[in-house]
Amino acid sequence: MTVLASFYITGIPADCRQNPVMVVDSTKKPLVLDEKPERIACLYAFCGHVVAMLGRGADMTAIVNGLKKDMLLRRIVPEISRMPVPARGGIINIEALLKTDPDIVFLKPETAAISAEIKKLERFSLPYFVAGYHSMDEQMTIIEMMGKAIGREKKALAYTRYYREVIYRVQSRTSHIREADKIRLYHSVNEPRRTDAPDTIEADWTRACGVANVSLNARLKGKNNKYFADIEQIILWDPEIIIVNEEGVDRQILSDKKWEAIRAVRDKKVFAIPVGISRWGHP
16 A cells, blocks of 8 residues: 655655545644555554444454453454454564554554654554544544544444434533532542543543542642542542442452542442443543
8 A cells, every 4th residue: 555644655746646535643643545454453452442343343454452352342353363463562563563564553642652663663654543532522533534544434423423412412411510519529540549630531521421520620640641649639539439440449449448538438339330342431
């Protein structure tokens, strides 16, 4: 496949191609494809979910370990069990990736932020698309762009239309709730004290649901794009509900004496988020 960045890669202008498709990724980088990609590398679990949802799961040639762990996804796309994993922890094994002969590579933002990883792809003229987002609107835009890139634009638009209908349905039931009446929610992300920061999709979700997410207006400790609260701060927040998105963390919180002064713990209102193809509370 011939791939053109903003205007040239092979020396042939994009406007001289037959029906080229242009998409823009989350870094605002344009990618022009002269034909629908047949072989798709998903080096980000989210992208594998999207590609499978849009009906092209069997066309993935490279994935990440997270997709192999998704039991329901493996039932939908059994080929996943045999797909190679040429990237771990955001680091690409370029020799292994080249063996899969991808026409397009979908990346997570953390990988794209490492210049050495991007240089690996550019050295071999591998077209790549960065799929980052911090809100529901941004996520829907990325899904639409991915759909366009892999020749499933109509399916992607149908999904984002459904997504917007769900947001409207939820907000029509929650928008009338007064600030003082909102349930105080604490969201545990993977680890008990890791939680939601402002300007994240989790913040967007909880606002739409009409709850008061206690961590959104607080000063959190940030490290590697992860945010943490001290247990003393969580006690001061005294959330009425705690939801966790990592298996076993609900039991860990309920059995830890440091947490027992918190209302949600006293009332046994600490809930594990369901797991389907992926954790429902995971971006």
